[in-house]
Amino acid sequence: xxxxxxxxxNPERFQGWGKRKxxxxxxxxxxxxxxxxxxxxxxxxxxxxxxxxxLAFIQILDGKSRTSEYIRFPGQSFNAKxxxxxxxxxxxxxxxxxxxxxxxxxxxxxxxxxxxxxxKPFYSPxxxxxxxxxxxxxxxxxxxxxxxxxxxxLQVNGEKxxxxxxRGYIEKDWGRSFPSAYTxxxxxxxxxxxxxxxxxxxxxxWIRNAFVGFIAGFWFDNALYRFTTYxxxxxxxxxxxxxxxxxxxxxxxxxxxxxxxRDHATELASPILGVMDGRIEESMTSSIEVELTDKRSKSTIxxxxxxxxxxxxxxxxDEIIV
Numbered sequence: 280x281x282x283x284x285x286x287x288x289n290p291e292r293f294q295g296w297g298k299r300k301x302x303x304x305x306x307x308x309x310x311x312x313x314x315x316x317x318x319x320x321x322x323x324x325x326x327x328x329x330x331x332x333x334l335a336f337i338q339i340l341d342g343k344s345r346t347s348e349y350i351r352f353p354g355q356s357f358n359a360k361x362x363x364x365x366x367x368x369x370x371x372x373x374x375x376x377x378x379x380x381x382x383x384x385x386x387x388x389x390x391x392x393x394x395x396x397x398x399k400p401f402y403s404p405x406x407x408x409x410x411x412x413x414x415x416x417x418x419x420x421x422x423x424x425x426x427x428x429x430x431x432x433l434q435v436n437g438e439k440x441x442x443x444x445x446r447g448y449i450e451k452d453w454g455r456s457f458p459s460a461y462t463x464x465x466x467x468x469x470x471x472x473x474x475x476x477x478x479x480x481x482x483x484x485w486i487r488n489a490f491v492g493f494i495a496g497f498w499f500d501n502a503l504y505r506f507t508t509y510x511x512x513x514x515x516x517x518x519x520x521x522x523x524x525x526x527x528x529x530x531x532x533x534x535x536x537x538x539x540x541r542d543h544a545t546e547l548a549s550p551i552l553g554v555m556d557g558r559i560e561e562s563m564t565s566s567i568e569v570e571l572t573d574k575r576s577k578s579t580i581x582x583x584x585x586x587x588x589x590x591x592x593x594x595x596x597d598e599i600i601v
Contacts, residue, residue, distance in 0.1 A: 282296045282361035286361055287404065287411070288399065288401060288404045289364075289399065289404075290399065290404055290405035290406075290407070290411065290419070290421035290451070291364045291375060291396070291405075291421055291422075291423040291449075291451065292359075292360075292361065292362075292363065292364050293359035293360070293361070293364075293366065294419070294453045295325065295327075295359075295453065296361065298327060299327065299331050300327055300328065300329050300330065300331045300553065301327065301328070301329050301455050301552045301553040302325075302326070302327045302453075302454070302455065302553045303324060303325065303326045303327070303452075303453065303454065303455070303456075303550035303553050303555070304324055304325050304451070304452070304453035305322050305323065305324030305325075305336075305451060305452055305453070305550075306322065306323055306324065306366070306373060306423070306449065306450075306451040307320060307321075307322050307448075307449065307450050307451060307452075308320065308321045308322070308323075308373070308378055308447065308448075308449050309447055309448040309449070309465070309563075309589060310389055310429055310433075310442060310445060310447050311445055311446055311447070311468065311587050312429075312440060312441065312442050312445045313442075313443065313444040313445050315468065315586065315587060316343065317343060317440050317442075318341075318342035318343050318563045318564070318587050319339065319340065319341055319342065319433075319435075320338075320339070320340040320342065320561070320563065320589065321337065321338075321339055321340075321378060321380070322336075322337065322338040322339075322340070322547075323335075323336070323337050323366055323368050323371065323373050324336055324337075324338075325354065325357045326550060326553055326554060326555050327354075327553045328552075328553050328554045329552060329553065329554075332354065333353075333354025333355070333357070334351060334352070334353075334354055334555070335351070335352040335353065335354055335356050335357035335368045335369075336349060336350060336351055336352065336368075336548075336555060337350045337352070337368060337371060337380075337382070338350070338547055338548060339385060340545055340547060340561060340563065341435075341545075342545075342562070342563025342564060342587070342589075343563070343564070345543055345544075345545045345564075346545065347545045347546060347547055349547075349548045349555070350382065352368055352369050356368055356369045363375070364423065369381075375391075375394065375423060375424070375449070376390060376391045376392075376394065377389060377390045377391060377431075380433065384435065384436050384437075385433060385434070385435050385436075386433070386434045387431060387432050387433035387434050388431045388432075389429050389430070389431040389432075389433065389442055389447075390429070390430050390431050391424065391427040391428070391429055391447055391449075392427060392428050392430070393426075393427050393428050394423075394424040394426075394427040394449075395424055395425040395426045395427065395475070395498055395503075396422065396423065396424055396425075397421070397422035397425065397496065397503070398503070405421050405422065406420055406421060406422045406494055406496065406507075407419055407420060407421070407494075408507060408509040408510070409509055415486075416454060416483075417454055417455055417456055417458065417483070417484050418452055418453070418454040418455070418456065418457055418458060418481075419452065419453050419454050420450070420451070420452055420479070420494065421450060421451045421452075421453075422449075422450050422477065422496065423449035423450060423451060424447070424448060424449045425448065425467065425475040425477065425496065425498045425503070426446065426447075426448060426467040426473060426474070426475040426498060427446070427447050427448075427449075428444065428445070428446065428447070429442045429443075429444075429445035429446065429447045430442065430443050430444075430445075431443075446467055446468060446472070447467075448465060448467050448475065448477075450465075450477070454550075455550070455552055455553060456550055456551050456552055456553075456557070457549045457550060457551075457557060457559070457593070458481035458482050458483065458593075458594065459482055459594045459595060459598070460481065460482040460593070460594035460595045460596055460597075460598040460599050461479060461480065461481035461482065461591070461592075461593055461594060461599065462479065462480050462481075462517070462519060462524050462526075462590075462591065462592045462593075462596070462599065463478075463479040463481075463589070463590070463591045464476070464477070464478050464479070464524065464537070464539050464565070464567055464588055464589060464590045464591070465477045465478075465588065465589045466566075466567045466585030466586065466587060466588035466589070467498075467585070468585055468586040468587045468588075469569075469583045469584070469585050469586075470583055471583075473498070473499075473500075473501070474498060474499050474581075474583070474585075475496075475497070475498040476495075476496075476497050476498075476537070476567055476569050476585055477494075477495065477496050478493070478494070478495035478496075478506075478526060478528075478537055479493065479494050479495070480492070480493045480514065480517050480526060480599050480601075481493070481599065482594070482595075482598045482599055489598075490508075491514065491517075491598075491599050491601065492508045493506070493507065493508055493512075493514050493517075493526075493528070494506075494507050494508070495507070495512075495526075495528055495535060495537075497535060497569065497571060497581075499571070499580075499581055504533060504535065504571060506528035506530060506533075506535050510530065511530055511531065512528050512529065512530040513528070513529045513530070514526070514527075514528060514601050515527040515528065515529050515601070516601055517599055517600055517601040518600065518601075519592055519596050519599075519600065521541065522540065522541055523538060523539065523540060523541065524537075524538075524539040524541065524590070524592065525537065525538050525539075526539075529574075531574075532573065532574060532575065533571060533572060533573060533574060533580075534570075534571070534572040534574060535569070535570075535571055535572075536569070536570040536571075536572070537567060537568070537569055538567070538568040539565055539566065539567045539568070539588065539590055540565055540566045540567075540568075541562060541565055541590060541592070542562045542564040542565045542566075542590070543562060543564070544560035544561055544562040544590070544591075545560060545561060545562070545563075546558055546559070546560055547559050547560070547561055549593075559591055559593045560591065560592075560593070561589060561590065561591045562588070562589070562590045562591075563587060563588070563589050564587065564588075565588040565589070565590035566584050566585060566586055566588055567584065567585040567588045567590075568582075568583075568584045568585075569581065569582070569583060569584070569585060570582045
């Protein structure tokens, strides 16, 4: 019980204490080198099917070569701590500030500095806000770090890659399944450092019905601008076609306009009732144009385009078109 309580108010930590079936939890570590010639998403996690059988995994997405692999491990190889974000899968280790990989073809260590976490007051623990207290959500989401610098090296298929002065991002998901329809995007590569955008729109099951939920965070000038379902933000527009994803958020003070250009995507495994049998596609070479406007002064606070953007569009998209 104590472990569950400690983790609940710290969503970056393992949340699956006491879960016995139909459950998944995964962390998403994005790492891009200084030259922006290498881009990887490294995704460790655990999945428990409806019989209680556990499977640990590490997915590796090479965003530039557009390849991915899904590496399975026995469930007992997954170990987590309750007092901090620290995971072990076989000989691989993942924390809030580092990862160590000891796979046959990917080895090395990356360290992170200057992490930018999402605020987590007791009444609103993390990006889910008050929805974190709802026990029957299909999928929960957490931001570990909106932006940070990277040091260290990885050896990938015999090639040594130096990540010194690279940029990174970390988030996570847990629950039963990914939403039946959603779009997700993220970039922290703008013309100046210290800027990051993360936005998602999804169909959220709710008791006997469903609604379109959304979460967006824009980190700029050491401030976090939040646009969420629960903070009186309105989703004015969500338009998706084969080339573009356009989203417009509005709250009392600001307008956030996002125009993402889709690029070639790569297949990843995703959870369905705790089993990693689903398939989604993610690009790490898309772009996200971001414009933040102050409504009162009608002035543009920020307007730029983010590179190396992660972008996913999945499911029955017509269900989230606004």
